[in-house]
Amino acid sequence: MAQLKPGDTIPELRVTPDRYLTVRYAGASGDFNPIHIDEEFARQVGLPGRILHGLWSMAQVARAQTDAAGGPEALRRLSVHFRAVGLPEQELTVTGTVAEVTDGIAVVHAVAEQGGTAIIRNAEAEIALD
Amino acid sequence: MPVSTAAVGKRYPPTAYAVGREKIREYALAVGETNPLYLDPQAARAAGHPDVVAPPMFAVVYSAGALGPAIFDPEVGIDFARLVHGGQEFRWGPLVFAGDEITTAVSVKDISERGGNGHFVFESQSTNQDGATVCVGTWTNIVRGG
Numbered sequence: 001m002a003q004l005k006p007g008d009t010i011p012e013l014r015v016t017p018d019r020y021l022t023v024r025y026a027g028a029s030g031d032f033n034p035i036h037i038d039e040e041f042a043r044q045v046g047l048p049g050r051i052l053h054g055l056w057s058m059a060q061v062a063r064a065q066t067d068a069a070g071g072p073e074a075l076r077r078l079s080v081h082f083r084a085v086g087l088p089e090q091e092l093t094v095t096g097t098v099a100e101v102t103d104g105i106a107v108v109h110a111v112a113e114q115g116g117t118a119i120i121r122n123a124e125a126e127i128a129l130d
Numbered sequence: 131m132p133v134s135t136a137a138v139g140k141r142y143p144p145t146a147y148a149v150g151r152e153k154i155r156e157y158a159l160a161v162g163e164t165n166p167l168y169l170d171p172q173a174a175r176a177a178g179h180p181d182v183v184a185p186p187m188f189a190v191v192y193s194a195g196a197l198g199p200a201i202f203d204p205e206v207g208i209d210f211a212r213l214v215h216g217g218q219e220f221r222w223g224p225l226v227f228a229g230d231e232i233t234t235a236v237s238v239k240d241i242s243e244r245g246g247n248g249h250f251v252f253e254s255q256s257t258n259q260d261g262a263t264v265c266v267g268t269w270t271n272i273v274r275g276g
Contacts, residue, residue, distance in 0.1 A: 015162050028153075028160035030194050045211075054215045059161040059187040066186065072167065072225060075186045079219035079268075 004098045004106040004129060010068035013094040015060055017052060021088055025056045052086035057120055061110050064094040065125045068108075076105065077126040086112075086119045096125070104129045133248040133273075135241045137205045144235040147192040151228035154184050157191055174227075181228040189220050189265040193254045196234035197269065200252050206238060208250055209273050216249070216272035223263045231259045239268065246275035 004010075022036040031053055034041040042050045058080050066072050086092065096110035106127045112120035151171065158168040166173035167183040174182045184192075201208060226232060233256070240251040254267040 021160070025160045028157040029190055055187070055190050055218065056161060058218055059185070059190075062185070062187045063161065063163060066165070072165070072183055072186050075222060077219070077221045078186070079217065081217045082215050 004068070004101065004108075004127065006098050006100055008098045010064060010096040010098070010108060010110075013060060013064040013067065014091055016091045017056070017086075017088045019088055021056070022050055022052060025053050029053065029055065031055070047085060048087065050088060052088065052092075052119075054082045054086075054120075057082075057086050057092065057112050058123075060092060061094050061096075061112050061120055061123050061125070064096060064110065065108060065127055068096070069127045074128045075125065076128055078123065080120045080123040082119070083121045084117050084119045086114055090114045092119070096123075099124075101129070133241050133243050133250075134205075134207055137203065137207075137238045138241050139238060140200075140203070140205065141235065141237045142196065142199045142203075144233045145196040147195060147232045147234065149184060149188075149192065149226055149228055149230045149232060151182050153191065154182050154188060154228055157188050158185055161185065161187065171228075179225070179227055184226040184228070184230075186220065186222050186265075188226065189222070189256065189267060192226070192232040193234045193236075193256055193265070193267055196236045196254055197252060200236045200238060201250075201271070206241070206250060208248075208271060212274045214272050214274065215270075217268075217270040219268040221266045223265065224258070226258065226264050230264075232264060233257050248273040248275070 096108045099107045108125040110123040236254045239253040250271045252269040256265040
């Protein structure tokens with residue numbers, strides 16, 4: 001199990017969603033909202049183009065936690081605020097810092113950024129350490 | 131925007147979801163997971179699990195069917211043209227495996243108006259075939275004022 005103490009950073013996660021990622025994620029998740037898969041529709045509703053599913057981006061934050069923790073069973077809670085739209089074909093970075101450790105649970109504060117913009121802010125994860 | 135709070139506390143019929151090994155694989159690959167626990171039944175069994183493990187965020191997949199009727203409920207009154215996903219929380223219990231049957235019940239937790247926007251908060255509770263709560267989700271949808 002992971003050894004985490006307050007102030008530690010978790011390993012940074014970097015991932016670049018490819019051009020067709022949102023189509024695969026739509027199929028995998030069942031969320032076929034056209035803002036994620038139809039460039040023309042997305043532009044018509046005022047978006048810069050097709051946007052990432054927020055829950056895909058949240059899954060990257062979750063993956064950074066389970067990678068740091070050494071497995072899925074350690075992740076007890078994750079909460080996020082969606083703050084900006086994410087875009088395909090741009091690198092996304094997840095960083096996190098251990099804020100506190102209480103009764104064997106590490107609380108990690110995390111951010112997911114693309115091009116310097118936080119698309120997920122104030123993410124808070126609870127990781128069981130034993 | 132004015133919101134109606136009439137639907138707060140409303141509960142929707144539970145839905146059942148049968149967790150499949152290949153659906154877990156499809157989801158895991160779509161989110162970039164490479165942990166063999168999610169992809170390789172032999173690796174999962176060698177680690178003491180009955181079959182491949184669902185990544186925690188697979189909660190999105192087994193909860194989705196139960197969320198639909200709540201989000202589309204006319205009594206809740208969400209205007210989809212102005213809807214954004216504001217926030218999300220999951221609390222997880224025991225792991226979910228291929229072969230599990232997950233039952234999810236959804237309720238309207240809160241409806242409020244803040245800063246001219248409507249905040250619609252739903253809660254999902256997902257239970258496995260043994261009665262254990264595997265995930266509680268809090269889904270915050272924001273309808274931008276106009």
